[in-house]
Amino acid sequence: MLSQKIDAMKDELIAALQESVRIPSVGGDPEEGAPFGAGPRKSLDWTLVFAEKMGFRTKNVENVAGWAEMGEGDEMVAVLGHLDVVPEGKGWTVDPWGGELKDGMIYGRGVLDNKGPVMVGLFAAKAIFDSGIALKRRIRVIFGTNEERGSKCMKRYVEVGEELPAAGFTPDAEYPIIYAEKGILTYTLSLPFAASGEMKLLSLEGGVAANVVMAEVKAEITDPRPECRQRIMDAAAAWKGPEGSSLSAAEDAAQHIVTLEMKGHPAHGSTPEKGINALACLADFMNGLRLKGEQGDFFARFSKLIGFETNGASLAVAMNDDVSGALTACVGVVKIANGRATFTLNIRYPVTKKEKEITGPLLETFAQNGITVESATSANPLYMPPESRLIKALQKAYTEVTGEEAELLAIGGGTYAKTMPNVVAFGPVFPGQTYKIHEEDECWSVEDIMKNAHIMAKVLVELAERK
Incomplete structure (x- = not known):
């Protein structure tokens, strides 16, 4: 019936x-x-x-x-x-x-x-x-x-x-x-990014959303020394990253600027392991340039705490359960402005875990590394x-x-x-x-x-x- x-x-x-x-x-x-x-x-x-x-x-x-x-x-x-x-x-x-x-x-x-x-x-x-x-x-x-x-x-x-x-x-x-x-935590984080020395970053911007693996990031570096700009160009040509990533560099000699464009591969924030994070790739490259001061520190800390990891291990939050699997971490957006570098971190944690099990060690890691939490949102599992x-x-x-x-x-x-x-x-x-x-x-x-x-x-x- x-x-x-x-x-x-x-x-x-x-x-x-x-x-x-x-x-x-x-x-x-x-x-x-x-x-x-x-x-x-x-x-x-x-x-x-x-x-x-x-x-x-x-x-x-x-x-x-x-x-x-x-x-x-x-x-x-x-x-x-x-x-x-x-x-x-x-x-x-x-x-x-x-x-x-x-x-x-x-x-x-x-x-x-x-x-x-x-x-x-x-x-x-x-x-x-x-x-x-x-x-x-x-x-x-x-x-x-x-x-x-x-x-x-x-x-x-x-x-x-x-x-x-x-x-x-x-x-x-x-x-x-x-x-x-899974439960979801989304942070907007920042680190000081003041320029020092003759080689400086003028701009850094990439990503489309916090819940999408950053597929592209663009950076502009200025240096008045022609030989140093050439060193950047040569390093970019020689850089080898994860399969599927690429780096292009273009010099504007008149303006003393080298523009870098790093490409990775997008993926949904819930499966960051399926993507290639462009900022992780760029940080790997920038560490080789040995920028001075806070700009160099930013890339070094990023690589140390996140880099190519997608499981939160270096952030002290790696965990998993039998129901929903492992915690994931995704960096989606980055930008520099007003002397600070800001980026997003989207974390998906296992359904049997409590939010405080992640936020406790995570906030401690941020504090120990001088990372400021600009904003945070959460959704329970x-x-x-x-x-x-x-x-x-x-x-x-x-x-x-x-x-x-x-x-x-x-x-x-x-x-x-x-x-x-x-x-x-x-x-x-x-x-x-x-x-x-x-x-x-x-x-x-x-x-x-x-x-x-x-x-x-x-x-x-x-x-x-x-x-």
Whole structure:
């Protein structure tokens, strides 16, 4: 009965998703009544009205989030998604806001990340209640509007005292089940960098984000002595770094400047071992030039404490566990300004460890080496025991629909699940699929949409429990 109800809703679900995608909901500057911009607010309003027409009870939570709910009971179970999207970017072969259905695929920004899964959650819940299934708990679909820019929506949802789920999942990652997510610490650090001697660094800048291995870094060195500039050029030509790295040098004799461009290889901050850090490479080269004073000290200390390591060993924080593996450390951005060199350090630590087990020795290492902490942010680990009722329910539903074993995944990244207690990431992308998310021509197949609907409905019945 439930399966047939879901299949019967197919055309309505696809049409609703197309309509949702046609609302550009890229986050923007705050406006009156729209804390995260006009687009996300418009999408929130539309979704609430649509859910009401479906028969849900709804609520707008301070214009930052909303929910739609059905059923009765003292507790509720939840599907957690978001309506905001990343900018459309360039290179599309279809209208990014058109919701075009072509060859069994729906195209549009947000169709997969994450408007599609939100709509699937609504229709799965609707199908359950239309089937007459009596449940012990309410079912709520929660949708935020700021996931792509920091998830302040869910932080506010929790702060204002909105009800928290007894259990739930966010279809904003991948299948089968992400049951463990490492803790994250992100530091902005600095060291004094005043110039001394005739060979000086004029500029140093590289990287794009704290959570991406620095792939390129550029430095400008000035020295009035032609023979010393030639020594830099010769050293650059002779430098040999890790396979995949490269160093180029160009001299401007009139300005007494040598420009260095070091290239490494990018990787996500959760897997820095897969990349080559350009700053580590540059530090290795600069140590050979023997810069004087604080500039030389910076590169020497960087190489000593971090260098090419990605496990935090020289920072005195190397550790691992059997659930999520080893701690990782990633340097993402560097820049010099006002006599100081500033760089970011992104650490992902094992789920069974406590934050203080890392911050204690780490801060001591910083202090011993004259490193100043300019800012720090943290996100706690997420770990849902494999024997928990939530994990068992997700495994059962996934296997029943797909016929595949529901493998448990531990990751170094952080998903939307971290914003809400009793929630893990579950779907919507199946193993081996290569859908584009934050790229051009984002799409989702109708077949996978319907498969997700069947999985979600089964999970929600399991979690809410039949009377």
